[in-house]
Amino acid sequence: xxxxxxxxxxxxxxxxxxxxxxxxxxxxxxxxxxxxxxxxxxxxxxxxxxxxxxxxxxxxxxxxxxxxxxxxxxxxxxxxxxxxxxxxxxxxxxxxxxxxxxxxxxxxxxxxxxxxxxxxxxxxxxxxxxxxxxxxxxxxxxxxxxxxxxxxxxxxxxxxxxxxxxxxxxxxxxxxxxxxxxxxxxxxxxxxxxxxxxxxxxxxxxxxxxxxxxxxxxxxxxxxxxxxxxxxxx
Ligand code: N1C
Numbered sequence: 001x002x003x004x005x006x007x008x009x010x011x012x013x014x015x016x017x018x019x020x021x022x023x024x025x026x027x028x029x030x031x032x033x034x035x036x037x038x039x040x041x042x043x044x045x046x047x048x049x050x051x052x053x054x055x056x057x058x059x060x061x062x063x064x065x066x067x068x069x070x071x072x073x074x075x076x077x078x079x080x081x082x083x084x085x086x087x088x089x090x091x092x093x094x095x096x097x098x099x100x101x102x103x104x105x106x107x108x109x110x111x112x113x114x115x116x117x118x119x120x121x122x123x124x125x126x127x128x129x130x131x132x133x134x135x136x137x138x139x140x141x142x143x144x145x146x147x148x149x150x151x152x153x154x155x156x157x158x159x160x161x162x163x164x165x166x167x168x169x170x171x172x173x174x175x176x177x178x179x180x181x182x183x184x185x186x187x188x189x190x191x192x193x194x195x196x197x198x199x200x201x202x203x204x205x206x207x208x209x210x211x212x213x214x215x216x217x218x219x220x221x222x223x224x225x226x227x228x229x230x231x232x233x234x
Contacts, residue, residue, distance in 0.1 A: 003116035004105045011035050014101050026065055026097065034061050038101070041132070047108035047121060048128035050135035059139065064096035069150030075170035076157040080189060080227060084155065087231065093144050108132050138173050145174035151183045158190035158223060161197050162204035175208060180216035188223035189230045199223040 004010065015031035037058040042050065070090045074081035085092050093099035108121035108131065122131040145152075154170065156163040165171050178184060186205065190196040198204055200221035212219050 001106050002118040002120050003107045005118065007105060007107050007116055008035060008039065010105065011038055011101050015097070018097055018100050022100070023097075029062065029097070034058065034097075034101075037061050041136075042107060043109040043116070044111060044113060045109055045132075046111050047117065047131055050130050050132040052135060052139050054132070055136060055139050058098070059143070062097045062101075064098070064144070066091045066096050068148055071144065071148045071152050073145065073152060073154040073170055073174050074156075075154070075163075075165060075168045076160060077155040077189060080231075081155045084153075084231060090153065093140060096140075096144070098140055099144075102133075102136060106133060137169055141169050141173045142177050146177040146179065148178060148182060151185055152178060153185045153187065155187050155189055156198075156205075158188035158196040158198050158225070159194055163188055163198040163202070164204040164208040166207065171208075175211050176215070178212070178215060178217045181218075183218040183220060184212060186219070186221040187225060187230060188221070189225045189227055192226045192228050196224055 012031060012035050015029075015034055019026060019029050019031060041054045041058055045054070072081050072085045072090045072092050074092065081092050082094065084090070085095070094103050106121055108117050109115070110117045121133065122128045124131060124134045154174075156170075175184075186200070186208070188196065188198060188200060188205070200223045205221060209219050209221075
């Protein structure tokens with residue numbers, strides 16, 4: 001798809017909603033300035049040449065203030081993770097200002113034009129990895145993971161053959177950036193009514209375990225949890 005229609009208006013609306021209603025306690029932020037910084041990160045640029053540097057000003061303006069010891073990561077379990085975090089007073093990246101602003105949106109520009117491209121933005125798999133949306137989530141995810149402390153939870157999809165996907169953002173960006181001495185609590189949650197397809201002793205989770213042990217991140221894993229049981233008991 002191309003950029004989400006009314007991208008700028010959505011960013012602005014969400015920014016006021018977040019800073020005034022959802023977290024009015026968060027330090028005062030200028031939504032016009034944040035919107036401008038977001039736009040100038042990618043407008044008029046080659047949509048396949050995004051760099052972390054492009055988002056620097058935006059990140060500086062909107063640095064997250066969520067607690068470091070209450071973070072929930074996920075891969076292929078977004079809605080469940082949101083629900084779980086809400087229930088337990090924990091936070092996902094969508095609970096930070098920038099994660100909240102960009103959630104479910106698409107955006108890219110084109111060289112020589114002051115407008116968003118509304119017909120087609122590059123795809124990570126088909127076109128280029130350094131597209132503006134992917135790089136945005138990578139920068140945000142990296143910062144979210146590297147500044148986490150205490151116990152970090154991750155919800156992985158136990159209905160997939162490889163619940164841990166090395167090519168996902170969790171696999172290539174978040175897990176390798178956790179700090180030493182953090183504990184990663186892995187929950188393998190599968191669809192209700194179906195048998196789980198991966199487990200804590202499966203090869204994908206073993207790979208995750210080895211990435212973590214190199215970094216001195218402690219590892220706890222629980223599997224065989226159906227979605228309903230997980231939300232009720234964990
Ligand atoms: O690639 P993933 O999941 O492993 O990424 C999820 C991981 C989470 O722990 C989040 O902290 O990375 C963070 N994150 C988001 O918060 C996020 N919101 C929306 C990463 N990506 C996010 N998106 C979009 O969904 C983005 O376009 C990315 O590519 C997908 C992630 O899907 P996934 O494979 O389920």
